[in-house]
Amino acid sequence: MQNVYREILPGVRLRVISTDKFKTSCFSASFMLPLTFESATMNALIPSVLKRGTKRYPDMTRLTSALDSLYGARVEPLVRKYGNVQASGVVCDLINSKCVTDGEKMLEETLHLALEVLLDPVISGDAFIKEYVESEKENLVDYLNGAINEKLSYAYGKSVEALFEGTGFGVNEDGDVTKISEVTHKSLYEHYKKVYLHAPLEIFFCGDASFEEIEACIKPALLNLPREYDNFIVLDKPAEPKENEICTQFDVLQANLLIGLYTPCRAGSTNQPAVQVLTTILGGGTASKLFTHVREEKSLCYYVGAKYDKYLQTIFMYSGVDPQKVEEARGEMLKQLIDCQEGKITDEELQNAKRYIIDGFKTNGDSAVGLEAYWLSESVMGLSREVDFRIARIMAVDIEAVVDAANSLKNCMTYVLTGKETPYARKGLPQNS
Amino acid sequence: MQEKVYPRIHEKVITETLANGLKIVIVPKPGFTKAYAQLSVHYGSIDAAFDAGKGIVVPPKGVAHFLEHKVFEQPDGGNALTTFAQTGASPNAFTSKNMTAYHFSCTENFERNLEILLDFVSSPHFTEENVSKEQGIIGQEIGMVNDKPDFKVYENLMANLFKVHPARDSIIGTVESIGNIDRNVLYDCYRTFYIPSNMLLTVVGDVDAKKIIETAEAMLDKKYTTPPKRDYGVEPCDVACAEICQTMECNLPIFALGFKKLAETSGDEGAANRACASMACELLFGEGSAFYSELYGKGIINQEFGAEAIFYPGCIAIVLSGESRNPELVKEAVLKVSHNIDDEYFERIKRAIYGMKIRRSDRFASLCRSIAEAEFANFDYFDTFNIFEKITKRDIMKFVESFPWEKSMTMSKVLPKNEEV
Numbered sequence: 137m138q139n140v141y142r143e144i145l146p147g148v149r150l151r152v153i154s155t156d157k158f159k160t161s162c163f164s165a166s167f168m169l170p171l172t173f174e175s176a177t178m179n180a181l182i183p184s185v186l187k188r189g190t191k192r193y194p195d196m197t198r199l200t201s202a203l204d205s206l207y208g209a210r211v212e213p214l215v216r217k218y219g220n221v222q223a224s225g226v227v228c229d230l231i232n233s234k235c236v237t238d239g240e241k242m243l244e245e246t247l248h249l250a251l252e253v254l255l256d257p258v259i260s261g262d263a264f265i266k267e268y269v270e271s272e273k274e275n276l277v278d279y280l281n282g283a284i285n286e287k288l289s290y291a292y293g294k295s296v297e298a299l300f301e302g303t304g305f306g307v308n309e310d311g312d313v314t315k316i317s318e319v320t321h322k323s324l325y326e327h328y329k330k331v332y333l334h335a336p337l338e339i340f341f342c343g344d345a346s347f348e349e350i351e352a353c354i355k356p357a358l359l360n361l362p363r364e365y366d367n368f369i370v371l372d373k374p375a376e377p378k379e380n381e382i383c384t385q386f387d388v389l390q391a392n393l394l395i396g397l398y399t400p401c402r403a404g405s406t407n408q409p410a411v412q413v414l415t416t417i418l419g420g421g422t423a424s425k426l427f428t429h430v431r432e433e434k435s436l437c438y439y440v441g442a443k444y445d446k447y448l449q450t451i452f453m454y455s456g457v458d459p460q461k462v463e464e465a466r467g468e469m470l471k472q473l474i475d476c477q478e479g480k481i482t483d484e485e486l487q488n489a490k491r492y493i494i495d496g497f498k499t500n501g502d503s504a505v506g507l508e509a510y511w512l513s514e515s516v517m518g519l520s521r522e523v524d525f526r527i528a529r530i531m532a533v534d535i536e537a538v539v540d541a542a543n544s545l546k547n548c549m550t551y552v553l554t555g556k557e558t559p560y561a562r563k564g565l566p567q568n569s
Numbered sequence: 570m571q572e573k574v575y576p577r578i579h580e581k582v583i584t585e586t587l588a589n590g591l592k593i594v595i596v597p598k599p600g601f602t603k604a605y606a607q608l609s610v611h612y613g614s615i616d617a618a619f620d621a622g623k624g625i626v627v628p629p630k631g632v633a634h635f636l637e638h639k640v641f642e643q644p645d646g647g648n649a650l651t652t653f654a655q656t657g658a659s660p661n662a663f664t665s666k667n668m669t670a671y672h673f674s675c676t677e678n679f680e681r682n683l684e685i686l687l688d689f690v691s692s693p694h695f696t697e698e699n700v701s702k703e704q705g706i707i708g709q710e711i712g713m714v715n716d717k718p719d720f721k722v723y724e725n726l727m728a729n730l731f732k733v734h735p736a737r738d739s740i741i742g743t744v745e746s747i748g749n750i751d752r753n754v755l756y757d758c759y760r761t762f763y764i765p766s767n768m769l770l771t772v773v774g775d776v777d778a779k780k781i782i783e784t785a786e787a788m789l790d791k792k793y794t795t796p797p798k799r800d801y802g803v804e805p806c807d808v809a810c811a812e813i814c815q816t817m818e819c820n821l822p823i824f825a826l827g828f829k830k831l832a833e834t835s836g837d838e839g840a841a842n843r844a845c846a847s848m849a850c851e852l853l854f855g856e857g858s859a860f861y862s863e864l865y866g867k868g869i870i871n872q873e874f875g876a877e878a879i880f881y882p883g884c885i886a887i888v889l890s891g892e893s894r895n896p897e898l899v900k901e902a903v904l905k906v907s908h909n910i911d912d913e914y915f916e917r918i919k920r921a922i923y924g925m926k927i928r929r930s931d932r933f934a935s936l937c938r939s940i941a942e943a944e945f946a947n948f949d950y951f952d953t954f955n956i957f958e959k960i961t962k963r964d965i966m967k968f969v970e971s972f973p974w975e976k977s978m979t980m981s982k983v984l985p986k987n988e989e990v
Contacts, residue, residue: 157600159579160931184872196865200857201917208921208928231927235579267866275871278892281820282873285718386818387986390712423654432648435702438709456713484655491657491677498676499659502603503931 137501140347141511141520145358147365150339151511152347153504159232161343162504163247164214165254166225166512167335168369171217171304177311178319178327179224181269181276183213185324186226186257188268190249194258202249207231209246211253218516219371219403219447220304223338224331226254229505232344243345244353251357255332259325269321280313284386288454291392291553294384296448299377299396299549305448332361336368338515342504370518373402374449381550388555390438391459395469396450396549399541403446404517409529410537415444415451416489417481417538418472423488425472426453436465447516451545459558466550476542481535493530497523570782575951578927582951583778587786590766590793594940595781596773598933604679604774605933607672608690609941611769611796612636612762614740615666615881621761621797629749631707631742632758634664638703639755640671640763642694649689658682664740666881668941674933679776680784687770687788693759695752707747714741718819718983719890726825726888726981729810733802736881737809765789767796769944773933801882804831806973814982823983824896826889826903830972834880840948844956845968846878846885852918852965853906854889860906869898880946887972896982904978908969915962922957 141151169179193199203209209230216223228250233239258265283290293308300306337358341350376398401407419426419442426440440455453473457465475481500506501523514520552560570585583595614634618627641649641662653660658675671690675682714720724739731737741747772781808829833839854860854876864870874891893899929935943950 158931160928195862197857197859197862200862201914204857204917204921207924209924229928231924235577235927236923271866271868274868278821278871282892283820285819285823287716388716388818390709390716421654421659422648422650428651431706435705438706438713456709458709458712488654488657492654492659495657495659495674495676499603499674502601 138346142347144351144355145361148337148339148358148361149368149515150347150351150354151341152345152350153342153507154344154346155342156344158343158504159235160504161230161232161243161341162227162508163230163250164225164227164340164508164512165251166214166216166223166338167331168338168516169222169224169331169335170369171220171222171307171309173307173312173315175327176222176307176309177276177315178324179222179331180215180309180311181272181319181324182328182331183215183224183226184272184275185264185268186253187211187213188265188272189258190252191256191258192252199253206242206246206249207236211250215309217309218513219374221369221371221516222309223512226250227508234344243343247350247353248357251354255357255361263322263325264328266321269319269324273316273319276311277313277316280308280310287386287388287392287553288456291384291394291551292452292454294382295394295396295452295549295551298380298382299450300374300448303374305374333364334366336365338512340508340511342507369516371403371447371516376400376546377548379548383552383554383560385554385556388553390456391462391552391554391558391560393455393457393462393465393469394549394551395453395466395547396551397453397473397545398548399449399451399545401449401541401544403449404519407537407541408446410533410541411446411451412444412493413486413489413530413533414476414538414541415442416492417485418442418451418476419453420489421492423485423492425475425485426455426469429472430455430465430468434468436461436468440469450548459555459560462552462554462560473542473545477539479535479539481538483535486535486538490530490533494527497527570778573951575954578930578951578954580930580951585782587765587789588793589789589791590764591768591770591785591789592944593770593772593782593785594944595776595778596936597776597778598774601775602676603674603933604772604776605672605674605937606683606686606770606772607670607937607941608686609668609670609769609771609945610762611767611945612669612758613665613667614738615735615801616762616799617735617738618800619761619797620800625800626757628754628758629742630738630746631740632750632754633669634741635703635707635747635750636755636759637662637664637669638707639695639699640690640693642699643689644692644694649685652685652689653682656681656685660686666736666740668945670938670941672934672937679774680780683781683784684788687785690763691789693756695755697752700750700752700755704747704750707741708744711741711744716818718817718823721815721817722823722825722890722981722983725813725815726827726979729813729981730808730827730829730886730979731884732805732807732809734804734881734884735801736884736886761797764794764796766793769941771937771940773936799882804884806831806977808977808979811978812980814984816984816986819983819985821892821894822896822985823892824890824899825981826896826900827979827981828887828972828974829977830885831883832885834882834885835946836948839946840943840953840956842885843878843880844953844960845964846887848918848922848957848960849965849969850876850878850887851922852910852915853969855918857918857921860902864899864902869893869895869902896980900978900980904975908966910962910965912962915965919957919960923954926954926957
């Protein structure tokens with residue numbers, strides 16, 4: 137598996153992982169932008185509008201037909217958040233030419249089409265097509281308002297917003313409903329032109345082709361980019377949040393409880409592996425303390441776990457619990473953390489956690505999409521470390537480092553999403569709905 | 570041990586059926602670090618009434634799913650999940666309408682992990698205490714899924730699309746039904762369904778096929794037992810109720826529009842019917858269809874829209890679901906959709922479906938599930954590439970024209986709290 141990463145044009149970086157292992161290749165192209173409340177909504181809207189049509193295929197029917205002819209390749213809008221960085225672009229998966237009899241030009245045609253979607257949209261005068269923009273605005277409003285359909289992710293989004301309020305770290309990568317109405321087909325196209333002109337572009341390919349082949353294939357489509365580009369963005373450090381306690385009430389049968397823990401450890405720093413191991417000991421998988429003690433022993437919840445957002449420098453412990461047992465579950469979850477702080481971690485727990493993380497790293501290498509996510513994340517952190525390096529760092533973590541990581545945490549959020557007239561709701565905590 | 574090569578899709582498949590009836594399907598994937606194994610039991614929520622030689626038995630609803638939770642617990646008081654943690658594997662399980670499956674993926678110690686999988690599924694340990702504890706956990710799971718509008722809209726659809734067929738019942742059961750499950754019920758159902766002749770072992774990865782077969786042979790019961798007969802009842806052509814609506818905490822109205830046809834879904838005929846239904850669904854309602862682009866363009870549906878064909882013994886269901894400010898307009902459009910398919914469009918969608926199926930072969934979990942679905946319906950998953958290839962436009966037209974769209978239609982809606990039912 138060959139991995140080459142280079143700036144191929146001013147402000148355009150290309151990474152190619154050459155392998156014939158997969159039947160499916162992955163291609164992505166993302167503009168890398170600072171995540172701000174002012175611009176996030178437009179940056180999130182752009183890829184969906186771009187997917188409505190290109191100059192050559194000016195509507196969805198024609199564009200989808202072209203993709204269906206390429207054995208159902210798909211070009212999808214993709215908007216991601218890395219701390220205070222927003223990646224806005226498209227991702228494409230396509231089958232390898234070897235799986236079809238008429239595939240000589242398939243790779244080239246598909247990559248051209250993906251870049252055409254990103255860089256050569258259908259326009260009307262000096263604006264996007266009004267109908268497309270209005271329709272995608274409505275879709276985005278629905279998508280953002282639809283967050284309440286998934287209660288845990290809703291609670292997570294609200295927690296992040298509250299913890300990092302007023303900074304890019306607290307901004308939703310999909311934008312904000314209140315900003316959508318002010319967007320017009322003209323203003324969005326103006327914004328797109330600025331992005332096109334200034335934003336660094338990260339391009340990724342993983343599949344059965346060399347760096348040189350991919351570079352030769354995509355370069356013609358990029359030559360028209362008027363590059364007055366900004367520097368490549370590198371992730372910032374989020375400020376330590378103040379303590380929050382929020383309760384949201386809905387008509388629900390199950391309560392969702394989220395506990396946020398801020399770590400001073402920066403993404404990519406030398407002590408980050410210890411935080412990662414700690415998170416896994418706490419709530420990664422079925423051997424974790426939260427799963428074993430809170431779910432299996434106490435039967436307090438159906439799901440419970442912990443996740444670590446290294447860019448936000450925050451661990452979130454989460455669970456779905458009976459509304460009558462929120463306090464009990466909270467106590468039990470915090471007890472698992474205290475046990476870690478007091479060094480009550482067995483060697484077996486440490487080894488299990490390491491194996492769990494390492495298995496995840498290795499599994500990632502078996503998927504073109506997994507590799508895309510891994511390497512874009514490295515780029516955002518300004519790093520370029522192979523998985524083996526990361527594995528060695530995880531292996532080197534000892535219990536002392538995990539205990540130190542646990543003691544450096546600051547409990548910064550208790551978020552309870554619960555039913556009306558349930559014990560937690562009656563406590564009169566700050567409401568957020 | 571039989572080896573079959575599928576040159577077009579660059580796959581080799583190794584199969585073996587042991588004397589105890591266990592079928593093993595291995596898909597070698599040279600160069601991959603990850604290996605994935607799934608032990609599937611042909612026991613899903615629809616197997617709610619059965620005869621294992623002592624007359625028809627109808628246990629409380631939700632037993633298949635309950636067993637899925639309990640089988641991990643071991644006679645020594647341990648839990649298989651903990652054992653897997655020691656070898657670095659990622660285990661999990663699921664219960665669908667058609668099967669219960671236990672699986673793991675790992676990057677090391679594959680053979681040891683396979684032993685753990687086969688061992689824990691073969692050694693149940695149900696006590697009054699651990700059954701009671703699980704009632705609490707599953708009760709929470711029921712609460713969680715019942716708070717999900719997309720789950721409710723689908724459950725309501727199935728309960729009304731079918732009158733008799735057990736596909737109408739929730740996989741997970743209800744708080745009341747799981748309250749009636751005790752250790753005896755679990756042991757009875759376990760002994761009836763968890764027999765090698767009613768299971769399938771599927772492995773995908775860079776693995777040693779011979780060793781896998783030897784391990785399965787050594788670890789599982791040697792005796793062949795005849796699988797139980799299942800009773801799905803006699804489903805009529807019409808539906809239980811044409812429309813069902815409830816309100817929940819959600820933003821937009823959510824809909825699921827279902828249609829059903831009584832048809833063979835097993836064996837060669839079933840495989841052909843399944844292929845026709847899936848392709849018809851893509852041709853009429855897929856992203857490349859006039860239906861999709863018109864409704865998306867008018868803002869009637871959004872990116873959440875999906876259309877799929879679902880298969881149960883004796884039934885094909887076509888389900889269209891998504892969000893819409895006006896689900897009635899979706900219904901109207903479905904009933905008016907043109908069944909004329911031009912040649913070029915037909916060939917294009919055929920290529921697109923081939924591409925989708927190829928993409929699935931890189932996703933081990935999805936591949937294993939498709940193989941198990943096919944095996945339990947008595948056809949070979951890898952033959953479906955050829956079946957799709959042979960489908961003609963005429964076959965599709967015949968399927969679409971004979972499908973009882975209007976007569977079998979059920980609409981399920983979940984409306985936001987502030988909207989009237």
